[in-house]
Structures are given as C-alpha cells and as structure tokens.
Amino acid sequence: MNDKEQIDNLLQLYVDSMDESDPEKVKQAFHKNAKVVGYLHGDFMEMSTEDFANFVAAKQPPPKRQGRECGL
Structure with missing residues (x-):
C-alpha cells in the first residue's frame, strides 16, 4: 500500500469513527499520546x-x- 492509500484509509477510519460514534475507531485513528x-x-x-x-x-x-454522515 502506498502512502496516499495509507492516508486515505486513516482519514476514512476517522470519518467512520465520527459517523458511528465509535470510540475504538477513534483510538485506532489517533496515536495514544495525541492531543x-x-x-x-x-x-x-x-x-x-x-x-x-x-x-x-x-x-x-x-x-x-x-441520516447525517460525514464524507471525504
């Protein structure tokens, strides 16, 4: 997987975490020490x-x- 695909996947994970109110996806999208x-x-x-x-x-x-979703 190239860099762009990795970035796209990470951004989609973040968007999905927000759309689904999924704390586990948030934790996957951010480094544990992030602010x-x-x-x-x-x-x-x-x-x-x-x-x-x-x-x-x-x-x-x-x-x-x-019925309200974010998108990229």
Whole structure:
C-alpha cells in the first residue's frame, strides 16, 4: 500500500469513527499520546485520545443512524 492509500484509509477510519460514534475507531485513528485540539461552541478544547474517544462515544445516536454522515 502506498502512502496516499495509507492516508486515505486513516482519514476514512476517522470519518467512520465520527459517523458511528465509535470510540475504538477513534483510538485506532489517533496515536495514544495525541492531543485533539479545536474549538467547540466558541470554547478552546484540548483532549487526550482517550478523552476524545469518550466524547465521540457520548454522541448518541450516532450521526449515521440519524441520516447525517460525514464524507471525504
């Protein structure tokens, strides 16, 4: 598998983790020591991979079951 295919697969894993609210896929997509940073509702957030996985898991029902999916 070439570099582009590896990157595409990793990005798809991340998108799937968000669509399915799947914390295990989040953990596969991010290094265990990664920090996920960004803004949520105007507040700056910084989370560990574990905290972000829990955040994603709390989004119920998952967007995919609501008919809302992300895409690349």
